[in-house]
Amino acid sequence: MRRPRISLSAVVWLTLGAAYFIIPLVATGLFSLRDVQTGKCCSLAAYDEIIHSSAFWTTIKLSFRLSVETIVVSLLLFVPTIYWVHLKLPRMRPVVSFLALIPFVIPPIILVVGLLGFFKDTIHAPFWYLGNPNYFLVTAYVILAFPYVFFSLDAGFRAIDVHTLTEASQSLGASWRTTLLRVILPNIKVAALSAAFLTLAIVMGEFTIATLAAFHTFSTYIAEIQQTEAYPAAAVSLLSFLITWLAMGSILLIGRQRRVGDAVAVAEVEH
Amino acid sequence: MAHVELRELRRSFGNVHALQGINLTLETGEFVSLLGPSGCGKTTALRLVAGFDRPDSGSILVDERDITDKSPNRRDMGMVFQAYSLFPNMTAEQNVEYGLRVRKQPKDGRRTRVRELLELVGLADAGKRYPYQLSGGMQQRVALARALAIEPSVLLLDEPLSALDAKVRVQLREEIRRIQLELGITTIYVTHDQEEALSISDRVAVMYGGKIEQVGTPPEMYGSPATPFVAEFIGTMNRLEGRVVEEGAIDYSGVMLRVDAARGLPRGERVLCLIRPETVEVVLADGPAPPGAFSGDVASSTFLGSTTRVRVADGDRMLTADISTAEAAPLSVGARVVATFPADSPRLLALADGTPTSTPDPDAQ
Numbered sequence: 099m100r101r102p103r104i105s106l107s108a109v110v111w112l113t114l115g116a117a118y119f120i121i122p123l124v125a126t127g128l129f130s131l132r133d134v135q136t137g138k139c140c141s142l143a144a145y146d147e148i149i150h151s152s153a154f155w156t157t158i159k160l161s162f163r164l165s166v167e168t169i170v171v172s173l174l175l176f177v178p179t180i181y182w183v184h185l186k187l188p189r190m191r192p193v194v195s196f197l198a199l200i201p202f203v204i205p206p207i208i209l210v211v212g213l214l215g216f217f218k219d220t221i222h223a224p225f226w227y228l229g230n231p232n233y234f235l236v237t238a239y240v241i242l243a244f245p246y247v248f249f250s251l252d253a254g255f256r257a258i259d260v261h262t263l264t265e266a267s268q269s270l271g272a273s274w275r276t277t278l279l280r281v282i283l284p285n286i287k288v289a290a291l292s293a294a295f296l297t298l299a300i301v302m303g304e305f306t307i308a309t310l311a312a313f314h315t316f317s318t319y320i321a322e323i324q325q326t327e328a329y330p331a332a333a334v335s336l337l338s339f340l341i342t343w344l345a346m347g348s349i350l351l352i353g354r355q356r357r358v359g360d361a362v363a364v365a366e367v368e369h
Numbered sequence: 370m371a372h373v374e375l376r377e378l379r380r381s382f383g384n385v386h387a388l389q390g391i392n393l394t395l396e397t398g399e400f401v402s403l404l405g406p407s408g409c410g411k412t413t414a415l416r417l418v419a420g421f422d423r424p425d426s427g428s429i430l431v432d433e434r435d436i437t438d439k440s441p442n443r444r445d446m447g448m449v450f451q452a453y454s455l456f457p458n459m460t461a462e463q464n465v466e467y468g469l470r471v472r473k474q475p476k477d478g479r480r481t482r483v484r485e486l487l488e489l490v491g492l493a494d495a496g497k498r499y500p501y502q503l504s505g506g507m508q509q510r511v512a513l514a515r516a517l518a519i520e521p522s523v524l525l526l527d528e529p530l531s532a533l534d535a536k537v538r539v540q541l542r543e544e545i546r547r548i549q550l551e552l553g554i555t556t557i558y559v560t561h562d563q564e565e566a567l568s569i570s571d572r573v574a575v576m577y578g579g580k581i582e583q584v585g586t587p588p589e590m591y592g593s594p595a596t597p598f599v600a601e602f603i604g605t606m607n608r609l610e611g612r613v614v615e616e617g618a619i620d621y622s623g624v625m626l627r628v629d630a631a632r633g634l635p636r637g638e639r640v641l642c643l644i645r646p647e648t649v650e651v652v653l654a655d656g657p658a659p660p661g662a663f664s665g666d667v668a669s670s671t672f673l674g675s676t677t678r679v680r681v682a683d684g685d686r687m688l689t690a691d692i693s694t695a696e697a698a699p700l701s702v703g704a705r706v707v708a709t710f711p712a713d714s715p716r717l718l719a720l721a722d723g724t725p726t727s728t729p730d731p732d733a734q
Contacts, residue, residue: 259452265421266454266512268441270468270519280467284458 123339130332137329144329153319154334161316164231165301168239169294172247175240177290180251181282184260191252198248201241206306213238214311231313238307239300246296254289258282291348299342371430372397372555373418373523378427380413387413389579390427395523398553400546401584402566405576406602411559412527414576418557419525420444431522447516451528453508455500461487461511462496468519486514489548506537513545517552524549524556530565542569563603567591575599597718600643607644607689610720612637617712618661622686627661627712639720648714649690651679651697654705663688663708667700681708 133141148154183190201209217223217234227233263285267277283290305317320338324331373395380388388410395401403411416422418429420441428437436444447468455464462483469479487493490510500508509529516524526545530538546569549556560566566573567587574584575598583595594600601608611621613634619626619642628642651667658664665683677697681688688708700706 258457259454262450262452262454263456265419265441266448266450266456266515267467268421269419269444269446269448269525270515271442271445271471272467273442276471281456281458285456287458 123336126332126336130329130336132329134327134329144327144333147327147330148333148337151330153314157314157316157319160231160314161302164235164239164315165298167232167236168243168301169297171236171240172243172297173290173294176244176247176251176293177283177286178278180248180255181260181278184255185264194248195252198245201243202245206242206304207310209241210238210307210310213241213307228311231308231311231315234311235308235313235315238311239297239304242304242307243293243297243300246300247293250289250293250296251286254286254292257289258285295348302338302341371395372399372432373557374430374433375414375418376428376430378414378417378429379425380410380417380422381425386579388417388424391576391579391581393574393581393584395555395557397555400549400556400558400569400571402558402560402570402573403576404560404563404566404573404602406561409576410579411561411576415525415527415557415559418523419446419448445519445521446523446525447519447521448525448527449509449512449516449529451531453500453505453532454512455503455508455515457500460497460499461492461503461514464500464511465496465515465518468515472519482518483514486518487511489517489551490514490544504537505533506541509533509541510544513548517548517554522555524554526556526558528560531561538565545569567603573603575602577602593716594643597641597643597720600641600716600718605646605689605691607642607646607649607687609642609644609688610639611642612639619717621663622684624663624683624686625661626663626715628715628717629713630715630717634717634719641718641720643716643718644688644710644714646678646689646691647676649688649692649708649710651681651690651692651700651706651708653699654707658707659709661709661712665706665708667702667704667706670697670700670702679706681706 128139130144131140131142132138132144134143134147180194183194204212213234214228217228223234260282263281264277267281272280303317304315305321308315308318309321316338320331320334323334371394373393375391375393377390377392378388379386379390391410391414393401393414403414405411413422417424420436420439420443424437428435430436431444455461456467459467465483465486466479469482474482483496484493487496490513492507492510492514495503495507495511500511503511512529529545530541533541542565545558558566558570567590570587572584572586573590575582575590577598583590583599585593590599590603594603594606597608600606609619609621609626611619611626613631613636614620614625615636617627617629617632619628619631619640621642626642631640634640654664663681663683663686665681665686665688668680668682668687669678670680671678672694673691675694676691677694679690679692679697679700681690690708
């Protein structure tokens, strides 16, 4: 098979585009490799300091836990909801889609002020709820992640024939629960993973809500260290990039495995 | 005893009356097709039987038990859909096994049953393939095997062949009939293809505008259509609107035609004269037209293989004939011809004044 020729202009634009993203990362990387004492290249001292910092591990664990909790709550809440909207209320889809856009347009600072006001003053939520990141922050993060979760899952549901698959499953004797777990979920797996990893990336990097609600998460730790220690801050930034990349990479890998599987299977059939 | 009974089923969607009180009875092991054009209510009726929708009124009985309010997963009915409906995340085997797993049947029994069914539909070697590795025809065979795996009391087929190409369609419809006869399963088959319905059904119910127009065996439906719509929908039909002018003759826009069925009808009665094209003979005119024959010019000649469809036109009057291709050879377009038919072949339907007679073009089928 002949490879398609890539034009010069495409190469130039691709290089420029790549440079826009890569140069700051390389610069941050080089900066993080400077010696903490002398400021000269190259030393892993900044990374050493980070890895041995208890605050780093505490906050990263907390943020990771919040991410997982947000993902679980979001999927439990939105998978059945979006399934039902696609199946029974297709006319409501534009309404839900509009609702999903709201967290995009409302700045997080307004969101957190509104949420705090609502929970504290309107419904007088107890301190065990407001003072615990696993409750209050997860509530806020589920709202914040709603657009990403909705649009990922919505694309997944649109890629399958929800009606026919559901009816086929029911005609074979399956209940709603069995249909959702055995037929629908496996077929929107990639969309659900995509939603999960986007949520992970958002929660790991969320700063405004955590700061205003006075919680010490991974992003507030980065902000704090940035004000006091420049080189370790760059190292932490790169580590957080790495975590996000790993998450994105897993989505790509899972998607790719499926496509490769398809290609192999089709080739077998053709032979 | 009737196995399946549909009693006065009605269903409306807003102002659209999809079903206007249909009644249908199926005996055990019978294959009945619901045939009709798009929007006639045939799929709505099938969905009500399957339990995917509820009727506004009326009831559905299986073995005299009312199942109208039962959910689809408790109805014990296997269904094959128009769209490809195999679960994409499962292999052909797993798809067929699904219903048995849901029913928590023992693993060994499931395996044996899956193998038997895949053999029955001719796909014993394709069990490990995923749906995207199967052609459309193969997917529908697996869907059929999957529907049959649960040993349903009724098999429902919703235009299962409409997405397939013509050759596969003919092959698969014969297989569906073979399997249905082999298992003796009561079957409701929805289709808009009259050839398909006539070729595989014990009985055909023609639907139009949310009502069943006529139910009968394929020869009855073809030979004795009860309404103008059925006459036109089943096969190709000449529809000549005229009036009875004397004993055994009707006037068709100034041409006198001999029709035995007109005997005993009052003079002046408005009738629709239905003539099958295959009963019409066309020969080149050599002199003035004999009385009672239809003379005109060949307006078009369409080659259909062993037969040729010749349209004879005389002004606004038109008669279509299906004659053997050899006989049609000398009948070039524009040639003056005479068309005749046996007086005992046309069927007459009385028309009340003002009755509309226009229905979909029969050639559209």
